[in-house]
Amino acid sequence: MSHLRARLFPFLLVGPYLLVFAIFLGYPIVRAIYMSLFDWGIFGPNAFVGLGNYTALMSDSRFWDSFFTTGRFALIFVPLIMVVSTLLAVLLHRKLPGIAIFRTAFFFPLVVNVAVASIAFKWLFEPQAGTINQILRLLHLPDQSWLTEPGWALVAIALITLWINVGFMVIILLAGLENIPDDLYEAANLDGSNAIQDFFFITLPLLKPILLIVMILSLVQAFQVFGEVLIMTGGGPFGSTEVLTMLLYEEGFRNFAIGKAAAIGVVITIIIAALSLVQFRVFRQR
Amino acid sequence: MKRNTTLRWVILFILAVLWVLPVASLVLFSFAPPTEILKDQVIPSNWTFDNYWKVLTDAGAGVSIPQAMLNSALIMVAQVIGIVLLDIPAAYAFGRLKWPGRDFVFFLVLITMMMPGILEVLSLYDLMANWGLVDTIYAVILPGLPRVVGIFILRQFFMQLPREMDEAARMDGATDFQVFRLIMVPLASPAIITLSVLTALYSWNNFLWPLIITNSPASMTVPVAVSYLSASDAAILNYTVILAAAFFTSLPMIILFLFGQRWIVNGMRPTSGIK
Numbered sequence: 001m002s003h004l005r006a007r008l009f010p011f012l013l014v015g016p017y018l019l020v021f022a023i024f025l026g027y028p029i030v031r032a033i034y035m036s037l038f039d040w041g042i043f044g045p046n047a048f049v050g051l052g053n054y055t056a057l058m059s060d061s062r063f064w065d066s067f068f069t070t071g072r073f074a075l076i077f078v079p080l081i082m083v084v085s086t087l088l089a090v091l092l093h094r095k096l097p098g099i100a101i102f103r104t105a106f107f108f109p110l111v112v113n114v115a116v117a118s119i120a121f122k123w124l125f126e127p128q129a130g131t132i133n134q135i136l137r138l139l140h141l142p143d144q145s146w147l148t149e150p151g152w153a154l155v156a157i158a159l160i161t162l163w164i165n166v167g168f169m170v171i172i173l174l175a176g177l178e179n180i181p182d183d184l185y186e187a188a189n190l191d192g193s194n195a196i197q198d199f200f201f202i203t204l205p206l207l208k209p210i211l212l213i214v215m216i217l218s219l220v221q222a223f224q225v226f227g228e229v230l231i232m233t234g235g236g237p238f239g240s241t242e243v244l245t246m247l248l249y250e251e252g253f254r255n256f257a258i259g260k261a262a263a264i265g266v267v268i269t270i271i272i273a274a275l276s277l278v279q280f281r282v283f284r285q286r
Numbered sequence: 287m288k289r290n291t292t293l294r295w296v297i298l299f300i301l302a303v304l305w306v307l308p309v310a311s312l313v314l315f316s317f318a319p320p321t322e323i324l325k326d327q328v329i330p331s332n333w334t335f336d337n338y339w340k341v342l343t344d345a346g347a348g349v350s351i352p353q354a355m356l357n358s359a360l361i362m363v364a365q366v367i368g369i370v371l372l373d374i375p376a377a378y379a380f381g382r383l384k385w386p387g388r389d390f391v392f393f394l395v396l397i398t399m400m401m402p403g404i405l406e407v408l409s410l411y412d413l414m415a416n417w418g419l420v421d422t423i424y425a426v427i428l429p430g431l432p433r434v435v436g437i438f439i440l441r442q443f444f445m446q447l448p449r450e451m452d453e454a455a456r457m458d459g460a461t462d463f464q465v466f467r468l469i470m471v472p473l474a475s476p477a478i479i480t481l482s483v484l485t486a487l488y489s490w491n492n493f494l495w496p497l498i499i500t501n502s503p504a505s506m507t508v509p510v511a512v513s514y515l516s517a518s519d520a521a522i523l524n525y526t527v528i529l530a531a532a533f534f535t536s537l538p539m540i541i542l543f544l545f546g547q548r549w550i551v552n553g554m555r556p557t558s559g560i561k
Contacts (some may be wrong), residue, residue, distance in 0.1 A: 009462045010385035017376030018391070021432040025398050028406035028413065028429075035409060091298050096291065105302040107547065110554075111539040112309070113491035115509035116532040119516050120308040123315070123529060129323040131311045137326070140351045163308065168554055175555045195290050229495045231513050245404050252408050253498060265405035273400060 032262045041261035053263035065239060066247040069154070073243055076158040081218045082211065085166050089173035090203060090250045096257035107167040114164065114180070122232055123145065136203035139141040150240035153233050157241055160228050165221055167216050176210030177203070216276045223272050244268050309533075315532040323525055337493050337530035345511075346529055349504045349517035351507060354511035355535060361507060362444045362489040369436050369485050370478060378466055382452075386545055392441075407498055414499060425499045430489065436481045439553060443477035444470065480553040483546045490539055497523030508535040 009059040036053055057063045092103055109117065124131050125146040133143035136275070146152045186201050204211075226245040229235060235242035235277070242250075244264060252261030314322060316337055318330030325331070345351045370500070379385065380392050410429050419425040451473070452465045460468070471478075496507040506514070512535055515528045543550065 006462060008386075010379045010383040010388070013375035013383070014379035014385075015468070016392075017372045017432065017437070020372060021395060023413075023481075024410070024429040025432045025434075026394070028409040029398065029401055031409035031412075032405050033423040036293065043473075087297075088301065091294050094294075096295055098295075102298045103304050104547065105305045107551065108309075108540070108543055109305070110485055110550065111491070111543040113539075114493050114535055115513040115516070117308075119512065119528060119532045121314040122516070123312055123525070124308050125322075129325075131307065131328055134326060134328050163305065170326075171551055171554045196500070220400065220402075224404070226404065227497075227509075227513075230497075231516055235549050245402070248404055258408055262405075262408055265402065265408065268402050269405055272402065276400070 004086070008171065012229060015118055026049075032265055033257055036266050038259045038261035040257075040262070042256035042258070049245055049259070053259050056246055056260070062239075062242075063247065066244050067243045069239075069241065070223060070243045071162075073158060073225065074219060075153060077161055077213065077222045078218045080158060081162050081166060081169055082214060085169035085173055085214060086207075088166065088170045089177055090199065092170065093174060093177045106170055108166045109164050109169070112164070115127060115231060117164050118228050121156065121163070121228075127157055147233055148237050150237050153237060153241045157225065157228050157232060160232065161164070161221065161225055164228075165218070168179055169218065172217075173207070173210055176207050180206045182283075208283065212279065215283075216279055220272050223268055223275075251279035291454065306488050312529050315436060315526055316533050318526055320523065320526050321512050337526045338534060341526045341531045345515055346524050349511045349514050351506070351508075351511060351531055353385065353503050354506050354508045355538075357426075357429060357505060358490055358508040358535075359538075361423055361426050361430075362486050365430050365489040366482050366485045368427070369433050370432050370482060371441055373433070373436035373481065374471060374474070374478065375466070377437050378470060379398050379443050380437060381441035381444035382447075382470070395434055395437060398403055399438075403494055407495060411498060421500050421502055422488050422504050423500075423505050426492075426496050426505070429495060430492065433485065433488070438484065439481055439484075440474065443474055447473055480549045483542065483549040484553045486542060487539060487550065511535075 035045075037048060037050060039047045039049050039052070063085050074192075088106055092099065092106070096102070112120075115123045125133075127133060127143070127145040127148070131145075132146070136143045144152055180203065185198055186203060188198055224245060225243055225248070229241050229243055229246050229274065230249070233241045245268065248261045248264040248268070251257045311328075315330055317333050317335070319332050319334050319336065322330040322332055340346075341351050406429075414420050414425040419428075447470070451469060454466050455469050490507075491509060492507070493509045493513070496510050497513065500506045500510055500513065503511070512531055514527070515524070515531055518524070
């Protein structure tokens with residue numbers, strides 16, 4: 001009797017969580033894949049179409065446009081956040097007067113939600129009254145209409161996504177820096193190395209596993225960026241910021257082409273998984 | 287060495303100013319009369335509390351900010367309690383007990399962290415429609431409960447507690463449940479606080495799902511209400527009120543951050559070795 005109870009004990013503990021997990025996370029994911037195989041409208045499934053939604057996407061120029069927009073966004077955002085977060089982590093790693101205030105400045109966007117951050121940046125980039133253009137005019141530089149200019153809008157969204165997320169990456173990198181023994185730097189300094197050499201020959205090589213994590217996480221973020229786009233540009237101007245999640249939202253919740261939207265969701269998931277796997281392989285081999 | 291320190295300080299100072307700039311500008315103009323934004327100025331020349339009065343009484347766009355804050359507060363309390371109660375026993379079972387299928391189930395749970403949230407949203411909407419919960423705060427609360435991050439943080443913590451602790455208690459005749467409830471849970475309190483703080487943040491700030499499932503002021507959460515204000519046709523006339531609403535609704539999280547920065551930072555470390 002007590003033996004049976006001991007065997008059941010783990011399941012009693014994990015059971016409630018797994019039930020909730022199955023209903024609100026497992027089931028919706030599986031069902032989204034299922035929905036992607038149907039012509040699924042606002043009133044439910046119309047017809048089974050197999051991979052029809054996927055083949056339709058392949059010949060849909062709007063899909064490819066937003067695919068390449070997302071790719072461009074990742075190409076701007078991922079290197080940007082990697083460079084900035086590494087720089088910040090290295091600068092914040094050692095003691096400095098006022099370091100607690102500096103850390104707070106970079107960490108506090110973590111508690112600001114995407115709607116508020118988007119409003120702050122929309123205000124900052126506002127063509128007439130916005131602070132950025134005001135400062136540019138003070139410096140006698142040409143001002144821009146940032147969010148309504150196809151070339152700049154995606155950059156502006158990369159900047160706000162950087163602003164929101166950099167603190168998280170810095171926290172991860174700081175944990176990595178703590179694991180590099182101080183003796184290495186001391187030995188190198190005895191041999192006359194300078195700060196730049198320390199960074200390139202000690203810090204970077206030893207930080208590689210953590211940089212891989214940061215790269216994968218930021219890539220996942222790049223492919224999931226949504227709220228910033230919805231609030232700041234709504235996908236415009238002229239579709240220049242219509243990323244894949246935005247297209248999914250339009251198709252699923254505005255056009256009610258739910259089967260198609262589900263197929264886009266599955267494609268996003270496959271892209272993220274594939275890119276993560278490739279990076280993992282490439283980094284491990286070196 | 288000395289020169290390096292000065293240089294580091296200067297670079298950090300410049301970057302920190304840039305990082306504070308968006309919010310500083312937002313806060314400054316949230317205290318300005320609406321006409322101030324038409325003038326060429328970085329700092330407003332007139333000041334008023336009118337915008338905040340409007341946030342509390344009539345923010346525009348058919349949105350009620352006090353109601354949204356009440357909704358968000360209720361959702362936050364429900365999710366913090368729900369997630370902590372679900373995650374503690376489950377993480378303990380994953381991290382410290384042996385049972386058939388454990389590693390496979392844990393793998394399944396972890397892999398969902400890689401999935402984009404927008405994938406689940408389509409069928410979650412159907413599910414909530416079937417249950418008649420569309421546009422209610424219950425529909426916001428429920429899908430937030432299986433937070434995988436919490437399982438991850440607590441499991442990591444339970445795993446690093448020394449084995450001798452439960453062995454000694456068992457020698458004294460404690461049952462499995464007593465070991466869990468009387469020894470392990472109290473020891474895990476730092477991890478539980480971390481999880482609660484992170485959950486509160488997630489709950490207050492979550493945007494995508496509440497945006498899709500709520501559309502009336504009675505059930506709208508704070509980020510959704512703020513985004514409605516920003517998207518309304520009258521947004522341009524209402525700009526300073528929107529800025530005030532954005533700042534005012536962030537205050538609870540800013541206060542949480544000022545007191546709980548340590549917990550937030552520790553919870554986000556990759557190993558979550560809560561020190």
